[in-house]
Amino acid sequence: MSQARSQSSLALAPFHTWVFPNGALWTQFYRVDGDYLLRFPDLADFHVAADGLSVNGFPAPGVPEGTVQHLYLNQVLPLVLSKQGKRVFHASAVELAGGAVAFLGESGQGKSTLAASFAVNGFRFLTDDGLVLEPVGGGYAVLPSHPSIRLWADSEEALIAPGAATAPPVSFTSKSRFLAGDQVRFCDEPRPLRRAYFLGDGSAETVTFERLRPAEALVEWVKHSFLLDIEERPRLASHFEQVAGLAELPIQYRLDYPRRYDALAQVRAAILAHALEG
Amino acid sequence: MNLSDRISVPSQVMGRSVGDETVILDLESGTYFGLDPVGARMWALMGEGKTLGEVCDVMLEEYDVTRQRLEEDLLNLAGELAEKGLIVRQ
Numbered sequence: 001m002s003q004a005r006s007q008s009s010l011a012l013a014p015f016h017t018w019v020f021p022n023g024a025l026w027t028q029f030y031r032v033d034g035d036y037l038l039r040f041p042d043l044a045d046f047h048v049a050a051d052g053l054s055v056n057g058f059p060a061p062g063v064p065e066g067t068v069q070h071l072y073l074n075q076v077l078p079l080v081l082s083k084q085g086k087r088v089f090h091a092s093a094v095e096l097a098g099g100a101v102a103f104l105g106e107s108g109q110g111k112s113t114l115a116a117s118f119a120v121n122g123f124r125f126l127t128d129d130g131l132v133l134e135p136v137g138g139g140y141a142v143l144p145s146h147p148s149i150r151l152w153a154d155s156e157e158a159l160i161a162p163g164a165a166t167a168p169p170v171s172f173t174s175k176s177r178f179l180a181g182d183q184v185r186f187c188d189e190p191r192p193l194r195r196a197y198f199l200g201d202g203s204a205e206t207v208t209f210e211r212l213r214p215a216e217a218l219v220e221w222v223k224h225s226f227l228l229d230i231e232e233r234p235r236l237a238s239h240f241e242q243v244a245g246l247a248e249l250p251i252q253y254r255l256d257y258p259r260r261y262d263a264l265a266q267v268r269a270a271i272l273a274h275a276l277e278g
Numbered sequence: 279m280n281l282s283d284r285i286s287v288p289s290q291v292m293g294r295s296v297g298d299e300t301v302i303l304d305l306e307s308g309t310y311f312g313l314d315p316v317g318a319r320m321w322a323l324m325g326e327g328k329t330l331g332e333v334c335d336v337m338l339e340e341y342d343v344t345r346q347r348l349e350e351d352l353l354n355l356a357g358e359l360a361e362k363g364l365i366v367r368q
Contacts, residue, residue: 214297
């Protein structure tokens with residue numbers, strides 16, 4: 001990480017932006033001299049080499065180092081890994097019965113809460129977000145990522161006992177980041193992917209599983225992909241091929257359940273039973 | 279869109295068969311579109327530079343369907359794909 005610097009305006013327009021559901025700007029993607037600049041307004045800039053093999057972070061003045069590290073781990077690193085040709089997705093994953101199950105969804109759909117719920121109830125989590133899959137034999141392995149889980153206050157209150165280790169707060173979100181330990185248990189070895197669950201909107205009154213056709217799964221995997229350069233056609237095409245191979249596996253389902261904390265034990269039991277089938 | 283139109287698939291659009299369906303992706307816009315096997319066959323034939331009428335001729339040999347029904351389905355699909363930029367009229 002480099003010294004703090006002001007975020008000077010750039011002559012070029014960003015080629016891509018991420019915005020929050022409320023319309024607020026979150027990230028701008030620029031091309032600068034053949035490399036990439038990822039700008040988190042008023043927080044930090046990250047200079048990413050064209051090949052994705054090196055990253056340099058520049059905090060905006062007054063932004064603590066912890067905030068920049070948090071942005072790097074949760075936002076920049078998954079993008080950089082995607083640039084390196086890895087399969088990276090917006091998903092959490094937990095270890096179940098010697099394998100892994102992944103939960104894919106948009107921000108706020110419950111993937112971290114679900115992973116944390118397993119991780120404080122006798123199971124171990126592999127990742128909170130930034131799911132990395134590696135092809136192994138005829139399937140895929142889920143790689144463990146950073147051993148921490150980010151939760152909003154209501155999920156924290158429902159799931160985490162007082163005294164759990166947390167990372168220092170960061171300046172752009174009120175989410176707490178819980179470090180893995182005796183209470184929030186982490187699996188630090190790759191596990192074979194047994195199931196991928198795409199989370200519904202919470203309108204279901206009971207736990208429901210619906211098998212996705214390969215074509216549906218392909219679209220869902222692409223939607224939930226991390227990709228640094230959405231204009232890089234060769235990479236997009238290769239990613240589409242990579243994901244198509246994944247979508248052929250008979251392991252993908254849409255999962256919906258009522259988003260109530262008092263229903264989580266029932267949800268976990270249903271997922272465990274479902275993941276063990278077949 | 280009519281049966282004498284000749285169709286092409288833009289260079290930034292690619293398709294991939296998964297299971298018995300095909301998903302089309304526009305690499306530029308990020309638009310996706312799923313096709314059942316019949317739709318996938320229509321799209322593949324359109325991509326060969328045939329007119330829609332010629333696509334119908336080929337498919338009448340392959341499927342048990344009336345020309346009227348096939349033309350309706352083909353024109354509907356072609357209109358929808360063109361609207362999404364997944365095919366263009368030559």
